[in-house]
Amino acid sequence: MKFLKNKKGFGIVEILVAAAVLGFMYMAILNMQGGNHDALLRIRGRDGAVDVAQQVLDELKSKGLASIPSKPDADTTFIVDPIERSWERGLGGSATVTYTPRVTVAATSDYTIENASQFETVSHIYAKQVTVRVSWNFKGTTQSIEVSSVIR
Numbered sequence: 001m002k003f004l005k006n007k008k009g010f011g012i013v014e015i016l017v018a019a020a021v022l023g024f025m026y027m028a029i030l031n032m033q034g035g036n037h038d039a040l041l042r043i044r045g046r047d048g049a050v051d052v053a054q055q056v057l058d059e060l061k062s063k064g065l066a067s068i069p070s071k072p073d074a075d076t077t078f079i080v081d082p083i084e085r086s087w088e089r090g091l092g093g094s095a096t097v098t099y100t101p102r103v104t105v106a107a108t109s110d111y112t113i114e115n116a117s118q119f120e121t122v123s124h125i126y127a128k129q130v131t132v133r134v135s136w137n138f139k140g141t142t143q144s145i146e147v148s149s150v151i152r
């Protein structure tokens with residue numbers, strides 16, 4: 001019985017020290033999640049860029065081979081109008097990224113066939129090598145991807 005009467009509870013100093021330790025642990029956990037949040041934003045930005053590159057390639061394929069500008073002996077480059085993608089954020093609100101696609105059409109000399117007759121020789125381009133480079137800004141740096149395809 002005497003043993004129980006002499007036992008004291010936690011003092012104010014012990015409680016303050018415990019609160020400070022818990023506060024530091026809480027801040028460490030928040031900082032770990034911040035790194036994961038940046039990685040998630042980077043992945044979403046890259047996925048949006050792949051989607052934009054595929055959209056540009058699909059539009060070029062639907063226009064047809066003859067409407068894609070090219071040169072027989074040199075690469076041809078042109079810039080497509082910027083495309084925006086938005087998605088909802090987990091904490092509320094939305095994030096919007098502006099993508100800038102640049103299309104490069106390789107020289108067509110490797111994709112040319114000639115047909116000759118006694119009257120004339122006809123040259124025909126049967127395919128074009130197209131590379132789409134999509135760039136976007138992420139936290140002050142320019143990120144980019146390239147997607148390539150042969151359009152027939």
